[in-house]
Amino acid sequence: MVYLTRVEHFNAAHKLYNPKWTREKNEDVFGKCANENWHGHNYELYVTVKGKVDPDTGFLMDVKKLSEIINNHVLELVDHKNLNMDVPFLEGQLCSTENLAKGIWDQIQPHIPTGVRLHCIKLYETPRIFVEYFGD
């Protein structure tokens, strides 16, 4: 089994706010991310696929194709956007890095070619905080 990772980058605004709670509780739980007037993050996205090497190409999959999938189904939807307001696949969810990673998985997974499997979405919200999602 070979693992292949493509790294992408996007910027987006969000806030973490649970409407069931008071403002004080939101600030307690989410800290600066609860700021009512939004804030941004520079997200680093690592998309890893796995499978066998094709003897005809020496590739697991065409990495340009992987990049295209990420661009069309994720970056076009989230880059320079407000995650709470602009992104259909996050509608009705808290815009945490966890939910964003899961949403990105669901956006990419159906487009991965036969014989290759999506292995991991790793998403850095800051250089020191990241989430990994393996699809279960």
Ligand code: NI
């Ligand atoms: Ni935040």
